[in-house]
Amino acid sequence: xxxxxxxxxxxxxxxxxxxxxxxxxxxxSEATRAKVLAVIDDLGYRxxxxxxGLSRGxxxxxxxxxxxxxxxxxxxxxxxxxxxxDDSRYDLMLFNVETPVHRDEFLATLTRRDRADGLLIVSMxxxxxxLVALTLAGVPVVLVDAVGAGVASVGTDDVxxxxxxxxxxxxxxxxxxxFIGDAPSNPLGFxxxxxxxxxxxxxxxxxxxxxxPALVRHGAHDREVALRLSDDLIxxxxxxxxxxxxxxxxxxxxxxxxxNLGLRVPGDLSVIGFDDVEVSAYxxxxxxxxxxxxxxLLGAQLLLEALQEAHPPAADHHELPLELVVRTTTAxx
Amino acid sequence: xxxxxxxxxxxxxxxxxxxxxxxxxxxxSEATRAKVLAVIDDLGYRxxxxxxGLSRGxxxxxxxxxxxxxxxxxxxxxxxxxxxxDDSRYDLMLFNVETPVHRDEFLATLTRRDRADGLLIVSMxxxxxxLVALTLAGVPVVLVDAVGAGVASVGTDDVxxxxxxxxxxxxxxxxxxxFIGDAPSNPLGFxxxxxxxxxxxxxxxxxxxxxxPALVRHGAHDREVALRLSDDLIxxxxxxxxxxxxxxxxxxxxxxxxxNLGLRVPGDLSVIGFDDVEVSAYxxxxxxxxxxxxxxLLGAQLLLEALQEAHPPAADHHELPLELVVRTTTAxx
DNA sequence: TCACGACGTGGAACCGCTTCCACGCACGAC
DNA sequence: GTCGTGCGTGGAAGCGGTTCCACGTCGTGA
Numbered sequence: 010x011x012x013x014x015x016x017x018x019x020x021x022x023x024x025x026x027x028x029x030x031x032x033x034x035x036x037x038s039e040a041t042r043a044k045v046l047a048v049i050d051d052l053g054y055r056x057x058x059x060x061x062g063l064s065r066g067x068x069x070x071x072x073x074x075x076x077x078x079x080x081x082x083x084x085x086x087x088x089x090x091x092x093x094x095d096d097s098r099y100d101l102m103l104f105n106v107e108t109p110v111h112r113d114e115f116l117a118t119l120t121r122r123d124r125a126d127g128l129l130i131v132s133m134x135x136x137x138x139x140l141v142a143l144t145l146a147g148v149p150v151v152l153v154d155a156v157g158a159g160v161a162s163v164g165t166d167d168v169x170x171x172x173x174x175x176x177x178x179x180x181x182x183x184x185x186x187x188f189i190g191d192a193p194s195n196p197l198g199f200x201x202x203x204x205x206x207x208x209x210x211x212x213x214x215x216x217x218x219x220x221x222p223a224l225v226r227h228g229a230h231d232r233e234v235a236l237r238l239s240d241d242l243i244x245x246x247x248x249x250x251x252x253x254x255x256x257x258x259x260x261x262x263x264x265x266x267x268x269n270l271g272l273r274v275p276g277d278l279s280v281i282g283f284d285d286v287e288v289s290a291y292x293x294x295x296x297x298x299x300x301x302x303x304x305x306l307l308g309a310q311l312l313l314e315a316l317q318e319a320h321p322p323a324a325d326h327h328e329l330p331l332e333l334v335v336r337t338t339t340a341x342x
Numbered sequence: 343x344x345x346x347x348x349x350x351x352x353x354x355x356x357x358x359x360x361x362x363x364x365x366x367x368x369x370x371s372e373a374t375r376a377k378v379l380a381v382i383d384d385l386g387y388r389x390x391x392x393x394x395g396l397s398r399g400x401x402x403x404x405x406x407x408x409x410x411x412x413x414x415x416x417x418x419x420x421x422x423x424x425x426x427x428d429d430s431r432y433d434l435m436l437f438n439v440e441t442p443v444h445r446d447e448f449l450a451t452l453t454r455r456d457r458a459d460g461l462l463i464v465s466m467x468x469x470x471x472x473l474v475a476l477t478l479a480g481v482p483v484v485l486v487d488a489v490g491a492g493v494a495s496v497g498t499d500d501v502x503x504x505x506x507x508x509x510x511x512x513x514x515x516x517x518x519x520x521f522i523g524d525a526p527s528n529p530l531g532f533x534x535x536x537x538x539x540x541x542x543x544x545x546x547x548x549x550x551x552x553x554x555p556a557l558v559r560h561g562a563h564d565r566e567v568a569l570r571l572s573d574d575l576i577x578x579x580x581x582x583x584x585x586x587x588x589x590x591x592x593x594x595x596x597x598x599x600x601x602n603l604g605l606r607v608p609g610d611l612s613v614i615g616f617d618d619v620e621v622s623a624y625x626x627x628x629x630x631x632x633x634x635x636x637x638x639l640l641g642a643q644l645l646l647e648a649l650q651e652a653h654p655p656a657a658d659h660h661e662l663p664l665e666l667v668v669r670t671t672t673a674x675x
Numbered sequence: 676t677c678a679c680g681a682c683g684t685g686g687a688a689c690c691g692c693t694t695c696c697a698c699g700c701a702c703g704a705c
Numbered sequence: 706g707t708c709g710t711g712c713g714t715g716g717a718a719g720c721g722g723t724t725c726c727a728c729g730t731c732g733t734g735a
Contacts, residue, residue, distance in 0.1 A: 023715040
């Protein structure tokens with residue numbers, strides 16, 4: 010491995026000068042610069058990122074803490090993150106979170122600028138203590154699809170999303186509308202589902218429809234689970250004529266349950282989801298689209314900007330628009 | 343930030359001793375170990391990965407070079423990689439490749455143990471020179487869904503996959519079978535599609551069916567493109583009664599084209615894809631399943647093992663099984 | 676009693692880079 | 706001619722670890 014002093018010796022200059030050339034310092038004569046660059050090219054020299062990082066106290070890496078499996082939509086967001094980083098000088102470190110222990114371990118590790126210069130926390134509300142620690146340590150953080158006190162975030166209005174979905178069903182004439190969502194106390198503390206449910210209840214109330222707890226089911230954020238829950242819901246007496254699933258993944262489970270029971274969708278049961286993941290277009294699932302890719306993109310851009318300016322990202326919440334996408338799984342009651 | 347010497351001072355020992363405790367060296371007395379551990383816990387000390395990496399010459403990081411956007415199936419493989427890393431001490435660095443320039447830049451950077459200790463190259467045949475350079479530099483490499491001379495790899499028999507798909511259509515009585523695949527010379531040099539096409543031609547020949555170039559279309563690995571190509575194919579005179587798309591993504595494009603033209607699938611046109619990505623189950627797409635998750639998992643495991651043993655991974659090719667998954671887009675002619 | 680290991684330990688050197696400080700030199704002003 | 710002044714440069718210190726070497730201090734066997 011060729012090092013900076015190899016280059017220095019070969020070029021007949023000091024290591025400091027090579028470093029200055031490398032970092033575009035103006036305090037190098039044109040002649041020296043040219044000579045050094047020639048040697049660098051000749052030797053195929055590339056600076057060692059760890060040495061550089063150790064010396065500078067930052068590592069040109071962005072960390073993304075993501076429930077990579079748990080949330081299908083997180084992948085789409087990560088695509089946006091990757092896109093933002095493509096033309097930056099930063100590398101991307103992926104921290105896959107499955108459990109709260111996992112998450113806390115990662116966040117503790119990352120509460121220092123020696124593993125990542127900035128942090129993207131995706132689709133997962135971090136514990137407030139962790140956020141405080143991160144802020145104190147001066148690690149820039151942007152939350153994507155989550156909010157936290159004093160921290161920049163990118164997301165959507167989930168309550169409004171719940172309203173949009175439910176309103177769509179109400180406007181189609183449905184009176185008995187079911188809801189399938191995440192368990193209120195899930196291990197990683199996801200709250201989107203609860204917010205969407207709130208929107209659902211608001212619209213029911215506004216439409217003068219009673220809120221019937223029997224029409225609501227909660228479970229893990231998973232297609233299979235949603236399938237079981239909605240199977241149960243559909244078999245009950247006086248079943249709903251429409252179901253709002255708090256995510257597309259769950260919505261697809263609902264559709265499957267309905268079909269298994271010989272129900273036509275949307276003839277016998279209307280189904281609306283949330284997210285608009287790639288799958289949904291093929292499945293024809295009516296849904297509330299949130300800009301997944303864009304959320305990752307924007308989040309990463311905010312972080313890069315903050316790093317550029319060497320100040321923490323403004324603790325604003327950036328709200329991205331939601332949009333009703335009507336496909337073929339919803340119809341008049 | 344608390345450093346190793348802070349711990350050393352506080353514990354009243356030398357920095358070397360703290361390091362020995364940290365690394366589980368047996369050359370530390372039990373009493374000292376306990377004292378140091380207490381101080382570490384007390385101070386909340388965590389070793390700086392960059393300093394450690396610089397000193398040890400390795401960085402406890404695995405790099406994954408992946409066409410993250412271009413290949414939908416790559417995400418599923420990455421899930422396997424992430425799973426394998428979950429209970430290892432390694433972090434995961436994601437290098438998203440969009441263009442050959444991108445790829446070569448990454449591979450050049452990674453031809454040193456200072457950014458990643460080992461490399462997973464996913465769904466992308468690396469240039470032979472890069473592989474040689476990597477080997478010379480002693481960077482362990484495992485190819486996932488690709489093969490390369492002298493390098494460990496995990497993959498499937500694409501030719502056989504092409505045979506399986508085509509045979510299924512032939513057995514259903516189809517005589518005019520179309521093929522939609524990647525452009526033979528695509529920027530990143532993907533070859534799977536070509537291999538699958540070879541299997542297609544073999545089975546046609548074995549079945550005594552003529553190979554008709556008019557039934558074959560090539561284009562970018564993309565749903566939209568496949569849609570256009572198959573639209574063209576279906577509108578031609580004497581169109582096929584079945585189409586083998588060399589990936590599910592393309593297969594979904596074919597289905598869309600058929601439906602746009604008012605054809606029933608599989609009534610008027612049978613469609614079979616390849617991969618069995620998550621989407622396909624919902625779309626009811628008949629396909630040849632390859633173990634995507636498992637390929638990433640195995641690839642990462644091989645790499646971790648090699649790192650453990652401190653020798654390059656055996657340059658074997660690990661072949662994973664393929665499986666025909668019949669759903670609702672194929673039917674008798 | 677002495678020599679010799681083994682053991683536990685401190686400390687220096689080193690990993691490869693950045694950055695600060697000091698120095699030599701050319702130049703212009705007096 | 707002398708004295709700043711500023712530029713270009715070399716070199717040392719430092720980033721935070723690991724590891725090697727040397728140095729007591731015991732306990733053991735001759």
